[in-house]
Amino acid sequence: MQDKREGSLLFKIEERRDLGNLVTFIPNKKVPIHNWFYFKEGFSRDFVLLMLDWLKIKNNEWILDPFCGSGTTLLTSKEFGFNAIGVDASPLAVFVTQVKIEDYDLEKIREHAREIFSKKFERYDTEGLSPLTKRAFSRYSLEDILFFKEEIKKINDPKIRNFFTLALMNSANKVSYAYKDGSVIKMREKPTIPLKKVFKRIVKRMIHDLKRANYKGSNIGVYLGDARRMDFLQDNYFDAVITSPPYLNKIEYTKVYSIEYELFFENFKFDSLRSYIGLNPKHVKDLFPELNLPDVAKAYLQDMNDALKEIYRVMKDDAKCSIVVAEGAFPDKIVPVDLLMAKLAERIGFKVERIVVVNERVVTRDRTFKIGKARESIVVMKK
Ligand SMILES: C[S@@+](CC[C@H](N)C(=O)[O-])C[C@H]1O[C@@H](n2cnc3c(N)ncnc32)[C@H](O)[C@@H]1O
Structure with a gap:
């Protein structure tokens, strides 16, 4: 793939458009229990199965999803006999995950x-x-x-x-x-x-x-927490990480769930969502001063950098990690989140193995003026 964007020459970039649907929640709509809650930002069980294969995870191993959303990684792990822990900053996401992974009488x-x-x-x-x-x-x-x-x-x-x-x-x-x-x-x-x-x-x-349901008896758990500060998780513990953080310029999840919050989470305060990735564009350190990025992109990348450091800390040596991210579209530029995250990851100590582009969306301003193309990619790396 020819790509002259920042950093693209440093990494091996492959195209697998056939995987585009897997990084969406759509295939889950037909899968029992996965479909107990429609989580628009989710990926699919089939995606997790593919990653279990790509990352060569064995049955007694431990998987972490630090942005677990509606629990797709955890429920798939439960179905196929892998141990897994999930973390999410949203009480709604943690609630949905908990209900889906529970054992019931x-x-x-x-x-x-x-x-x-x-x-x-x-x-x-x-x-x-x-x-x-x-x-x-x-x-x-x-x-x-x-x-x-x-x-x-x-x-x-x-x-x-x-x-x-x-x-x-x-x-x-x-x-x-x-x-x-x-x-x-x-x-x-x-x-x-x-x-x-x-x-x-x-x-x-x-x-x-x-x-x-036919579970294989593995250990599954979910925590309400912040992926940038997972103090409750030990160093060098996980064999693999499968995850998808919020996407740059798509981070206003909570407002669309405000009816659910009002009716079913009476004590919830929207304030508690300040821990959301990328929501604090003030006082940010610019990790790529040479790129002149928009403030929200700087804040997002700084938060992702903190999360990547934590992910690195809790992974075992040689453990593998796969992260789905998307480029961010701004009126005057497309921010190549996959490449920039890969760069941050390498600064932390990860070895980036592959970047697999699975989707490319045309981004428009006011639904008419074409800004450019933004891609969605899987970044695969190793500690
Ligand atoms: C793209 S979604 C993950 C969807 C998930 N893969 C699924 O299939 O349901 C990203 C998630 O990150 C969560 N999130 C945002 N900021 C976070 C933070 N600081 N720590 C942990 N989770 C966070 C959001 O609540 C959201 O559920």
Whole structure:
């Protein structure tokens, strides 16, 4: 591949456009349990399987995903008998992952389902909710959501409470007028199915998925934390890292989930998301002064540098790491995140083995003026 951009001559760059779909969440939509929550920023189980093969990971080994999102790496590891730890700064992501990787007593879930669905409806006041949340549902749907939410709160076992909360969250999404368009929430009026019907169907499907799951008994865990400071993880512990950090100029995840946060994470403060990668463009150290990068790109690369140092610290010698990243598009330039991250990684001590370009998107300004092409790549490296 001919590429005259900064640093491109230093690394081996391959093209594998056939892998483009694997670094998206789309293939997961059909995979049981992986599809318990649609996480737009996620990659697929098939991608993790491919990386397990590329990185030659063996069954008793430990894998880390420091930006685990909805837990694709962890759940795949659980399915195929690898040990894995995930970290994410978002309480929603950690919650979703936890519910997906948990071991359940199915009979207990069935008992609670029977109880919840036999309760007589009670009306709860929707007045205190934000205008956005009120606009996102019909009054009936919203009242149903609040009713079931209160019923779920009465469940003592946190595992089972979380299971039903995720089911209700998905049911709420199904009947909602709101949808996520990039980083904004938009509304679309549509006829809605009664929430109770959707909720029952979703719980039934989730129970069915669990019944069919066949796990190999590995160790899986997830932490709420910051990939730049993983003090809770030991040095030289992991045999492999499979991950995908937030993409440069696509880091406003949290706002699109604000309805979920309001309804299902009552004590959550948006403030706690300051640990998000790239969200603090002030006081940054410019790691590439010669490139004259936009401030947000400088902040992003500095945060990624801190995360890479931590990843390096917790990896064993010779352990392998694969990271999916995308270039960042700005009005006057494309920032080659894959190459710059590879450079940072080498400064830290990693040996970059391959950069595999899997996608290339045309980037436009105001949806008309073409800025250039931004690629999505897998960076494979070794400690
Ligand atoms: C591209 S998504 C990962 C998706 C994941 N591969 C999946 O399949 O669901 C990036 C994740 O990084 C998380 N994140 C952002 N800043 C972080 C930080 N400082 N430490 C850990 N996680 C962070 C976001 O919450 C998001 O879930």
